[in-house]
Amino acid sequence: MDEKQDALDRLMTAELSRRNFLKMSAFAGIAASVGGVVTLDFLSPSSAQAAKPFNFALMADHHTMGPKNNYMKLRCERAVEEMNKLNPQPDFLMSLGDHVHDGSDEQMKFFDEIFAPVKTKIKYITGEHDWYLDMGESYHKHFGETTYSWDQHGVHFIAMNTVHLRDFWTARGLTAEERMGYAGTLNSPVGGPFHVGEKQLGWLRDDLKKVKKSTPIIIFSHSPLYYYYKPWNFWTEDAPEVHLLLEGYEQVQVIHGHVHHIVKNRIGNINFDSSLSLGWPHPYPTSGLPAGSPQMPRANPANIYGGLGWELNRVGEDGGVDMRYHEWSREKV
Numbered sequence: 157m158d159e160k161q162d163a164l165d166r167l168m169t170a171e172l173s174r175r176n177f178l179k180m181s182a183f184a185g186i187a188a189s190v191g192g193v194v195t196l197d198f199l200s201p202s203s204a205q206a207a208k209p210f211n212f213a214l215m216a217d218h219h220t221m222g223p224k225n226n227y228m229k230l231r232c233e234r235a236v237e238e239m240n241k242l243n244p245q246p247d248f249l250m251s252l253g254d255h256v257h258d259g260s261d262e263q264m265k266f267f268d269e270i271f272a273p274v275k276t277k278i279k280y281i282t283g284e285h286d287w288y289l290d291m292g293e294s295y296h297k298h299f300g301e302t303t304y305s306w307d308q309h310g311v312h313f314i315a316m317n318t319v320h321l322r323d324f325w326t327a328r329g330l331t332a333e334e335r336m337g338y339a340g341t342l343n344s345p346v347g348g349p350f351h352v353g354e355k356q357l358g359w360l361r362d363d364l365k366k367v368k369k370s371t372p373i374i375i376f377s378h379s380p381l382y383y384y385y386k387p388w389n390f391w392t393e394d395a396p397e398v399h400l401l402l403e404g405y406e407q408v409q410v411i412h413g414h415v416h417h418i419v420k421n422r423i424g425n426i427n428f429d430s431s432l433s434l435g436w437p438h439p440y441p442t443s444g445l446p447a448g449s450p451q452m453p454r455a456n457p458a459n460i461y462g463g464l465g466w467e468l469n470r471v472g473e474d475g476g477v478d479m480r481y482h483e484w485s486r487e488k489v
């Protein structure tokens with residue numbers, strides 16, 4: 157138990173400090189000197205390898221509301237139109253959750269109609285706005301599974317449902333709409349943090365058993381798979397358990413939605429990047445922003461595309477992801 161707690165603590169403070177770096181350098185030097193040759197193997201480039209470079213597209217946090225908000229529709233249509241013009245087409249489009257705002261079957265039908273013209277294959281994960289009206293019933297009907305993996309071009313892809321909440325509704329006798337309302341409010345007075353959950357952690361443990369340490373891994377989650385900012389639920393409580401399962405893999409990238417702005421982080425061996433939103437931009441939290449995060453221009457309220465966009469990402473030969481933000485604020489509209 158102590159050993160596990162130690163590992164968790166280490167992972168949550170795992171930005172490699174200069175002090176640790178020097179300690180590791182000294183250790184590696186001494187260890188290798190015993191054999192007479194000094195090598196700093198841990199400084200060598202990753203040997204992780206994808207079969208060939210390729211592109212995939214990302215869209216997130218569309219929050220389509222049906223006919224009651226036409227702006228969301230216009231933004232999604234613009235993204236679809238831009239993506240369909242790409243030649244060659246991306247290998248797939250990952251839609252990172254919060255496809256709709258109120259979780260209804262009607263809104264999901266509306267979403268499906270907007271995205272029907274997409275030429276490439278669409279893959280989905282759920283956000284909290286897709287889930288808490290009917291606990292995933294409409295999500296499954298329209299978008300399929302929430303937890304799955306596949307191998308493509310030498311990369312192991314993992315899609316997860318990271319928006320599990322502890323049951324805050326039964327004891328309070330909340331209606332489905334009230335549950336959805338609380339779950340979908342960032343600074344909700346009830347609801348608590350998101351979880352991956354024991355069942356899915358078990359699934360991940362089994363899934364990774366067949367993946368070599370040198371195989372690049374790309375994980376899609378809705379909420380950030382780390383502790384970013386709890387007051388707005390930019391937080392996954394059991395994320396450190398996921399980090400532990402990923403220890404030792406040479407190339408790991410997590411891409412998440414939910415925060416509606418660009419943010420980067422690195423913890424241990426894992427890179428984290430967010431996707432832009434197609435619905436609206438959230439400001440950065442007042443604290444908790446990881447050091448080195450890029451600043452994002454404030455959205456211009458007169459521009460319905462301000463601070464929004466989507467991504468066409470490039471996976472290189474080492475399996476690393478080059479996040480290529482197609483942010484509309486930076487373009488003439």
Ligand SMILES: [Fe+2]
Nearest residue numbers: 217254283414
């Ligand atoms: Fe969202």
Ligand SMILES: [Fe+2]
Nearest residue numbers: 254283284414
């Ligand atoms: Fe969300």
